[in-house]
Amino acid sequence: MANAAKVLNALGDPTRRRIFELVASRPRSVADAAEHVPVSRPAVSQHLRVLKSAGLVRDRAEGTRRIYELDQDGLVALRAYLDRFWDRALSRFQMAAERAARTAEANPSTDPDKEHS
């Protein structure tokens, strides 16, 4: 059961995000992932536990080692959360564009593409 809050919390940590990207690139064991990250093996194990509970990775036993691989559930949950704001963002963008168009019409020297915070 992946929810967006867990996913965002899980990917909020840089080390954990790096581990997720490693596992996403191809299935890996804990030791394998630990080799590519500047933290200890238990730390990687703990991060993978968080990623798993967020629905971002799955694990399967393979002999004495556990292989972690990408799980799509977390990504689906995050995308669903994102879509909640998508329409609003687009409509605001459209309104802003219309405002900018009117402004440009009234004052052609102002280039709306040049505006930045």
Place this chain on the structure above:
Amino acid sequence: MANAAKVLNALGDPTRRRIFELVASRPRSVADAAEHVPVSRPAVSQHLRVLKSAGLVRDRAEGTRRIYELDQDGLVALRAYLDRFWDRALSRFQMAAERAARTAEANPSTDPDKEHS
């Protein structure tokens, strides 16, 4: 300039996520947002600063108060990051679905359609 790392870090905090959702629902002043969150007004101001630097909100001065509103840049960056894993996730999902189909064929009592987040 919004990058995915900043966005994920910004939305990783529950309070900050709540504030972002408030601002996304409609433009608000700092005090307005603070009324709907169990933290002080300065805390909200700091959170909004982080959200702004992540490209999730914009602010504009309106007399003595600042109005914060949704900014789509952060959402775009996050979606781009998400899409990096999307194809991989889909292909894995497809492989998993095929595995599940074979499993269901061997053991019909397991209904894959019943899985929900």
Place this chain on the structure above:
DNA sequence: TTGCTGCGTTAGCCATGACTTACCGTTAGC
């Protein structure tokens, strides 16, 4: 100008959580 109001900033406290070391259970190979 003087007073009031709303925001931002700073300093400092404190809790969350990330990390390491040490230990234990499990599995494969001898």
Place this chain on the structure above:
DNA sequence: GCTAACGGTAAGTCATGGCTAACGCAGCAA
């Protein structure tokens, strides 16, 4: 059976950062 390898768990330390209190500053009204 014994041993080695791998991974998860527990306990403890420490740093990151979220929060509050106090202060400073700008804009509006009288």
